[in-house]
Amino acid sequence: MASLAELPRAAAAAAPAAGPLVPRVVRVERVHRETRDTVTLALRLPPGDPALEYRPGQFDMLGPLGTGEVPISVSGGAPAAGTVEHTVRDVGGVTRLLCGLRPGDELLLRGPYGTAWDAEDGVGGDVVLVAGGIGLAPLRPALLQVLAARDRYRNVVLLYGTRTPRDLLFSRELDRLRRRRDVVLEHTADYAEAGWRGRVGVVTDLVGRAPFDPGTTLALVCGPEVMMRLTATALVDRGVPASRVRVSLERAMLCGVGLCGHCQLGPLFVCTDGPVVSWDTAAPLLVIRER
Ligand SMILES: Cc1cc2nc3c(=O)[nH]c(=O)nc-3n(C[C@H](O)[C@H](O)[C@H](O)COP(=O)(O)OP(=O)(O)OC[C@H]3O[C@@H](n4cnc5c(N)ncnc54)[C@H](O)[C@@H]3O)c2cc1C
Ligand code: FES
Incomplete structure (x- = not known):
């Protein structure tokens, strides 16, 4: 029987290998320390994993085994070679654990979620x-x-x-x-x-x-x-139309897929209507405090 710490891993392994809602166990391939509080994790994903199909601006939910999950944007990688990168700044509980991961360590990933920059x-x-x-x-x-x-x-x-x-x-x-x-x-x-x-x-x-x-x-x-x-x-x-300025919104998230309402900002669910939105949409909302 799986121990308490192993339960998320066991659940992910038992889950049907379909759809971006299912967390997958992935392995850290490389860690690059960017600054004193920020690292880039290159993650090895199984062939065909939906997260390899990310569009620039989208995010994944990442969770060290046995803890919570946090939204982290994709920062790069070589999807054709089976890797995606996430750059994480240590600001608290989960991000500290992510920043402490080493090559070979496993974690949970689900995604990709949200809107893209559409450059x-x-x-x-x-x-x-x-x-x-x-x-x-x-x-x-x-x-x-x-x-x-x-x-x-x-x-x-x-x-x-x-x-x-x-x-x-x-x-x-x-x-x-x-x-x-x-x-x-x-x-x-x-x-x-x-x-x-x-x-x-x-x-x-x-x-x-x-x-x-x-x-x-x-x-x-x-x-x-x-x-x-x-x-x-x-x-x-300077004359750039507000509709041609795009920003990436940040709100605390739980489900990441528009079910829980945790990330609500006015009429938007940041996880599905964002994170990338145009400035004419974002400007009137950014006076609303985060929940
Ligand atoms: C769509 C999206 C994309 C994101 N992409 C990235 C990314 O690429 N890289 C990355 O490092 N982070 C990213 N974040 C932010 C990241 O999700 C949070 O830093 C994380 O959820 C904090 O969780 P925690 O458990 O580490 O900290 P907590 O323990 O929840 O918080 C600890 C302390 O940090 C503060 N805090 C929480 N969030 C932030 C924050 N965003 N900035 C500064 N202080 C904060 C809290 O107020 C609290 O005081 C993204 C967030 C969203 C919504
Ligand atoms: S995080 Fe649940 S609705 Fe956005």
């Missing part, structure tokens, strides 16, 4: 991605999608704000991006540190002078709520 709507125009802190992780698959079809877009601009210079995610990838002539990357840190020669200030400050044509721009914004509100307002002030 292809920007084809033929400029694409501006604005990230704050861990918000770069949900944006990364959209950025990679745009770069994979670079010639179909005009300007590609990434504006990235971190708390300190040391909080930079995907630093090697960003170094490579900086060397590209067909991408504009601007990074700013809220607080300087000794020896830092980069920009200091909030990411919103970068919107005003970034090289994009507001009339053709699709903007994708992810970060803390206040950052998204200020950034979306700055983009709209």
Whole structure:
């Protein structure tokens, strides 16, 4: 008989291997420490697993065995080779356990859930991605999608704000991006540190002078709520229509599939109507406090 800690694993193994509602036991293949409190987990999924079919912007529910689950966006991976990546910041009970996982460890995963960035709507125009802190992780698959079809877009601009210079995610990838002539990357840190020669200030400050044509721009914004509100307002002030600014909403979740109402925000269930919504939908709702 399974012990109490093994029960979720036993249940997942006994569940019919069909549909994105069923949690699957998956294995950690690699762990990359991004910063002092954030890691990227590359997870090995069985062939045909629905989570390999994710669209950029979607999330999975992840749960270390014998504990709860939390929503975590897909941050990349090589689905054709059977892996997906999630970048997790340690902020509490479940995320701490996720950040402590090692290669070979098992956990539960179900998904993919929610709406996507749909960056292809920007084809033929400029694409501006604005990230704050861990918000770069949900944006990364959209950025990679745009770069994979670079010639179909005009300007590609990434504006990235971190708390300190040391909080930079995907630093090697960003170094490579900086060397590209067909991408504009601007990074700013809220607080300087000794020896830092980069920009200091909030990411919103970068919107005003970034090289994009507001009339053709699709903007994708992810970060803390206040950052998204200020950034979306700055983009709209520059002339980007609110319907062409997309943000990724965050609310506490239980079911992830529109059944429990835990993630309700006004008329929306963030898990199914979001997380990605356009700014004209989000703006009037972000005054509503999280439950
Ligand atoms: C659609 C969606 C996608 C997400 N994608 C990611 C992702 O890619 N990477 C990632 O690291 N997180 C992501 N999150 C946030 C993540 O789900 C939460 O950090 C997690 O649920 C916290 O659970 P916990 O048990 O670790 O913390 P808890 O024990 O529940 O909380 C501990 C403390 O942390 C605070 N806290 C809770 N959530 C957050 C938060 N989001 N930010 C800051 N403080 C918080 C609580 O108020 C509390 O004080 C996403 C959330 C949603 C809704
Ligand atoms: S988390 Fe249950 S309805 Fe959204």
